[in-house]
Amino acid sequence: MDTHGFELLREVEIPEYATRARLYRHAATGAELLSLENTDENKCFGITFRTPPTDSTGVPHIMEHSVLSGSERFPAKDPFIELAKGSLKTFLNAFTAPDMTAYPVASTNTQDLYNLIDVYMDAVLHPLLSELTFQQEAWHYELDSADGQMAIKGVVYNEMRGAYSSPDSLLYRYGQQTLLPDTAYGFDSGGDPAVIPTLTYQQFLDFHRTYYHPSNALIFFYGDDDPEERLRRMAGYLEGYERRDVAADVALQAPFAEPRRVSIPYPVSDEEADGNRAMVTVGWLLP
Numbered sequence: 001m002d003t004h005g006f007e008l009l010r011e012v013e014i015p016e017y018a019t020r021a022r023l024y025r026h027a028a029t030g031a032e033l034l035s036l037e038n039t040d041e042n043k044c045f046g047i048t049f050r051t052p053p054t055d056s057t058g059v060p061h062i063m064e065h066s067v068l069s070g071s072e073r074f075p076a077k078d079p080f081i082e083l084a085k086g087s088l089k090t091f092l093n094a095f096t097a098p099d100m101t102a103y104p105v106a107s108t109n110t111q112d113l114y115n116l117i118d119v120y121m122d123a124v125l126h127p128l129l130s131e132l133t134f135q136q137e138a139w140h141y142e143l144d145s146a147d148g149q150m151a152i153k154g155v156v157y158n159e160m161r162g163a164y165s166s167p168d169s170l171l172y173r174y175g176q177q178t179l180l181p182d183t184a185y186g187f188d189s190g191g192d193p194a195v196i197p198t199l200t201y202q203q204f205l206d207f208h209r210t211y212y213h214p215s216n217a218l219i220f221f222y223g224d225d226d227p228e229e230r231l232r233r234m235a236g237y238l239e240g241y242e243r244r245d246v247a248a249d250v251a252l253q254a255p256f257a258e259p260r261r262v263s264i265p266y267p268v269s270d271e272e273a274d275g276n277r278a279m280v281t282v283g284w285l286l287p
Contacts, residue, residue, distance in 0.1 A: 028242060031218075034219070074122055087107065183252070210246065
């Protein structure tokens with residue numbers, strides 16, 4: 001059955017959550033939509049794009065910040081902050097994972113949820129992505145005085161400098177990268193501070209054109225709002241788009257011929273720099 005351009009693929013009942021789950025595919029674009037219908041007043045929505053990195057410039061992370069910095073319908077300097085201040089939301093955020101980027105929102109008020117969806121859908125599909133936004137969120141040079149030293153600054157750059165100063169964070173990152181070196185997981189989707197400044201504005205724009213397309217989108221709804229209204233609204237956002245092949249699959253890591261051992265330094269304070277401190281992780285690459 002076709003409803004507002006969506007074809008029903010599967011329908012199941014989930015008794016333990018008193019939920020009916022319906023999985024749809026948008027005929028024109030191939031976007032998949034999971035509609036979870038129940039009596040929970042805390043309604044949720046999310047749209048996720050597969051965004052496997054091909055380097056450690058952090059472009060998925062930088063894009064996550066940048067699309068929420070103004071769009072065609074909502075050209076405010078920072079719509080995300082305005083929503084956080086004025087919405088009835090129960091949740092409002094975005095996440096960069098090693099292979100995907102997600103934009104979830106939630107509210108107990110139906111109209112408020114739909115307002116949030118309006119902003120988020122325009123943000124991901126029609127962001128302004130100005131060069132100034134790129135410089136602010138990714139990286140730029142700063143000079144405090146004429147005889148001072150040039151410094152690299154940027155929201156994501158500074159955030160990841162903090163992450164790379166944490167031994168626990170480095171243990172996780174390098175553990176993943178050394179176990180799966182020949183896949184997307186061999187890179188840091190959040191961005192390596194040593195690599196972030198190599199990202200160009202054109203590469204940044206190309207990343208959005210490649211991955212932020214409905215054909216690469218996974219959409220979900222949850223809660224007690226009208227299931228048909230969900231489809232009707234999504235059909236409006238996706239109107240005018242055509243199906244596109246997006247290469248976003250992650251290849252499997254080939255098996256290692258023998259065990260590998262990697263030793264990587266990490267930053268410590270002067271008090272801890274006695275040469276006797278170490279952290280160890282052991283991993284297995286399974287079929």
